[in-house]
Amino acid sequence: MPQGFLQILLFFAIMVALVPVMGGYMARVFSGETVLLTRVVGPLERLIYKLLRVRPAEDDQGWKAYAGSLILFSAAGWLLLYLILRTQTIHPWNPGDFHSGTWDLSFSTASSFVTNTNWQYYGGETTLSYFSQMSGLAVQNFLSAAVGIAVAVALIRGIVARKTGGGLGSFWVDITRATLYVLLPIAFLGALVLVSQGVLQTLGAGNDLFAVGPVGSQEAIKLLGTNGGGFFNVNSAMPFENPTGFTDMFELGLILLIPMSLPYTFGKMVGNRRQGWAIFAAMAAMLIVSVTVVYLAEQHGTPAQHMAGVSTRAFDGSTGGNMEGSEQRFGIAGTSLFTAVTTATSTGAVNSALESLSGIGGLVPMANLSASETIFGGVGTGLYSMLMFALLAVFIGGLMVGRTPELLGKKIEAREIKLVVLATLVTPLAALVSTALAVGTKYGKPSVYAEGPQGFSESIYAYLSQANNNGSAFAGYTGYYQPEAGNLGAHGITFADLLGGITMLGARFLPILFVLAIAGSLAKKRVAPAGLGTMRTDTPTFVFLLIGVVVLIGALTFFPALLLGPVVQGLTTRLF
């Protein structure tokens, strides 16, 4: 165990060291400054602006125009992806001769990738052409991530706006710069590092022994953009996606790089680095607790193993613990770290079967999801979700001390608080209502695999994950029947596909609209000078308050439901 904790601590130390570098860089990129990379991607950037007829220096959109562009762009992406998935028979690069997806399954998949969720009701290597994977799905992996970053940046601009009537910037410039300066270069280098270690990268056909494909290029952005949709059905557990202990850490690094650095970017752009670190500290504290809990729980093993007469203790040459569904090269520590990180950041990539986690070990991912992307969260999404909770904390703190709540000199009034409440309630509401529909009607039954509380865990996990745009799963839950490899004779479970798709779309775009509305409203406010009675938001006290608000809301909303699934299993040694 000490070895495992050393591994975890060292990993976090490396990541924290990278935060100022990456966070500072992104602050410069989104302030429109010239950086080293401008020499390389500058011409391409200007070409894109020309194509889009955007004037980067002058265009400044109000929140409604910004939101309108975002919605139109996402709708165009959805439609293109849906068409690609439905026309596989005429694709180039389809050596497996896979048929097109069914309409309901394609609805689920298109909604899933446009919303940065990457919930997968399909098996990649047995149903999708290389063209669908790299020119359909991977494109949305980039663009949905860029959209998340754009919203976060727009919110920051709303907070720092110093003159009335200012806009939030240009959506088109923001996604272009997010793509060209942040996502593409890192994904490119990341892909080459991964391929050098054994991740596949070929357009050739597979053989009798294993499937192949352009995996590395997709793997890098799947993690960097906190998307999570694997080329292979078993995701990052597959050696061809994640071959060694080194690539496992490298992939975790890619996942955390942007979500961990954005609070620093925020601090720098609002001119108060302590503020950025305060947000960071609240996120980091929650992540460290969840990694520790899942690691301790997994090292203990499960009732099923103990009752089978298996010894789950560690001894010389064996890690012990719950190795069910885990890979030897990652061990219990690497599996636990990946599980906590991927569910906290809304990535949803997995390096083990989450359904095989122990009761308490499985409770942690659900608790992370219940925190609504505030534990670093998705790229961009994590920062703006946490800032919503920060506004809520400021409001509650303001009520306690009897002052008008402020964040960084901007007064928070009734309109903002109403919007904040709407933005923070959409996700839990979507998760719980969808779960209720799935377990309360007969239509959810065909999707469930396991008996007893585990079956309930599968259902609630499915809608919790889709509502949080996470994409990880207790994978027994299915929305798809596939009698043999390929889509021939396959059909979707329409109820699960549609309910999930609508959950993902609603829980992604409604909060974005509310966040942009808040940004627009904050942009119009004058900055009040800080006085004696101003509640500071960059102190340890505020960090505790912020964590308290997140935990309280998450726990109060989901605890009753979670009792019926993982908590029951964690507290009993009974088998079902």
Added chain:
Amino acid sequence: MRRQLLTAVVAMLAFSVLLGLAYPLVVTGIAQVAFPHAANGSQITQDGKLVGSELLGGDYSRPVLDAAGKPTEDSDGEPVTEPDPRYFQSRPSVTGNSGTATYFANRGPNQAATRDLTRQHLQAFLELNTPYDAGLMAKDVPVDAVTFSGSGVDPHISQANARIQAHRVAAVRKLPLEQVDQLVDDHTDGRFLGVFGEPGVNVATLNHALDQEAR
């Protein structure tokens, strides 16, 4: 609004060409030139024929023969197999070690079915190995040997698992135990920088090396 719609469509197409064609094709080109072995699946070949991948745990079983020396079939017409004692066995796999269609076993922590399967795995492991390692008890069996791997093609087994199986492989192949133990050490992948990941014995390369030795 109309102009924004046009912009959205043009942007989506432009980014699709850049991110969906140029990016993966350039990465593929570089990968095929710089890392051809890795990019094509780290293939293991024997006499020019593909026999596996260094990164995938294979299926090391053999057909069960009846009295007449013919392969037996079960009621579904599928051939019946048993672990081939000459090879180190991969971890249990729900997919039959398939690298073409992967899926998780999805065995829950409190399921009676999980207990039963795990118990079967334990008995099978003991049956296979106790004839060659008389003192072997259930409590000595490492947990990785009796639980489904995540990918179904986990190439590694724990060092403890390999040390137990080495007795069998050495006896069946009539090799000195020291020589097999040495091979196990040679095919053990350690932690990255001594810290990251868990050590594991690569079954795919180890078994291939055993076969090479025998030739």
